[in-house]
Amino acid sequence: MAEEEKRTDFKSGFVSLIGRPNAGKSTLLNLLLGEKIAIISPKPQTTRNRILGIKNLPAGQIVFLDTPGIHYSRNRFSQAMVKVALATFQEVDVVCFLIEADRPDNEENDLVLEDLKRVSKPVILVINKIDLVSKSRLLPIMERYSQLRAFEQIIPISALLGDGVDVLVAELFKILPQGPKFFPEDMITDLSERFLVAEFIREKVIQLTREEIPYSTAVEVEEFNERQEKNLIVIKAIIQVERDSQKRILIGEKGRMLKEIGRLAREEIEAFLGVRVFLELWVKVEKNWREDPQALRRLGYR
Numbered sequence: 001m002a003e004e005e006k007r008t009d010f011k012s013g014f015v016s017l018i019g020r021p022n023a024g025k026s027t028l029l030n031l032l033l034g035e036k037i038a039i040i041s042p043k044p045q046t047t048r049n050r051i052l053g054i055k056n057l058p059a060g061q062i063v064f065l066d067t068p069g070i071h072y073s074r075n076r077f078s079q080a081m082v083k084v085a086l087a088t089f090q091e092v093d094v095v096c097f098l099i100e101a102d103r104p105d106n107e108e109n110d111l112v113l114e115d116l117k118r119v120s121k122p123v124i125l126v127i128n129k130i131d132l133v134s135k136s137r138l139l140p141i142m143e144r145y146s147q148l149r150a151f152e153q154i155i156p157i158s159a160l161l162g163d164g165v166d167v168l169v170a171e172l173f174k175i176l177p178q179g180p181k182f183f184p185e186d187m188i189t190d191l192s193e194r195f196l197v198a199e200f201i202r203e204k205v206i207q208l209t210r211e212e213i214p215y216s217t218a219v220e221v222e223e224f225n226e227r228q229e230k231n232l233i234v235i236k237a238i239i240q241v242e243r244d245s246q247k248r249i250l251i252g253e254k255g256r257m258l259k260e261i262g263r264l265a266r267e268e269i270e271a272f273l274g275v276r277v278f279l280e281l282w283v284k285v286e287k288n289w290r291e292d293p294q295a296l297r298r299l300g301y302r
């Protein structure tokens with residue numbers, strides 16, 4: 001009982017970090033979460049996938065979503081990406097839009113602003129990299145941006161040096177609602193990209209097959225490799241079923257079914273990750289995987 005009373009003013013919620021590549025989203029997330037972030041992103045400048053980072057404080061829990069998969073440039077601004085971006089905004093309580101103090105004006109920022117017109121959630125404008133400019137240059141940026149949209153707050157920070165980040169966290173706490181601890185305290189990120197990719201594939205299996213197959217299927221991502229020089233991610237995944245007959249259905253006549261699953265899953269994964277994907281799918285019969293605790297853990301079902 002006493003425990004619950006203490007919890008009543010606990011705040012929590014989801015905050016999405018958006019902004020053009022290089023704005024400093026990953027740097028900010030690293031700083032917010034502390035050293036352990038190395039687990040999330042060993043190569044910060046090449047992060048391409050949505051990353052969830054959890055900040056635990058005595059007063060509450062803030063769950064940050066770094067969405068670098070959304071590339072705000074005309075040629076890459078596909079419908080699918082807009083859909084992903086907007087879906088993300090609907091999930092969150094607050095959006096933090098990062099711009100750079102040393103280059104506040106560019107087409108990508110205009111596109112983000114355009115997109116934000118359809119967002120009803122509170123948006124905080126974060127002016128990052130203030131260490132690169134003199135104070136006198138900040139005010140005009142703040143004035144101009146405040147005319148473009150009613151921002152909840154405009155907060156200048158340096159994600160590199162940590163300046164202003166406490167102010168940002170304090171402002172977030174003001175906006176966030178009272179809520180539960182969504183994740184355990186020792187957790188700083190959620191499921192891996194691998195798990196999400198596996199779920200996309202499984203979703204296509206479910207959509208394209210019938211009867212017992214959807215329930216007998218598990219997907220395991222065996223390989224997930226970034227080929228940086230080619231801006232490509234190579235993914236190899238195994239679709240597990242319980243019987244030979246199911247395997248035959250999944251592969252289909254002349255491999256058509258598997259090809260279709262692969263095509264649809266790849267499109268979705270590419271939209272989600274924001275890069276080209278080479279997806280290789282295999283079907284494997286593994287009897288009773290559903291009863292095998294080891295298999296379940298491996299597949300991310302615990």
Ligand code: GDP
Pocket residue numbers: 019020021022023024025026027028044045046068128129130131132157158159160161
């Ligand atoms: P992202 O693409 O938005 O995730 O941007 P990153 O976090 O990868 O940062 C891009 C580059 O900007 C990196 O070289 C960072 O070191 C640099 N950077 C990020 N924040 C700051 C800042 O506050 N000041 C300065 N000077 N550089 C920063």
Ligand code: MG
Pocket residue numbers: 025026027044045046047068
């Ligand atoms: Mg990044």
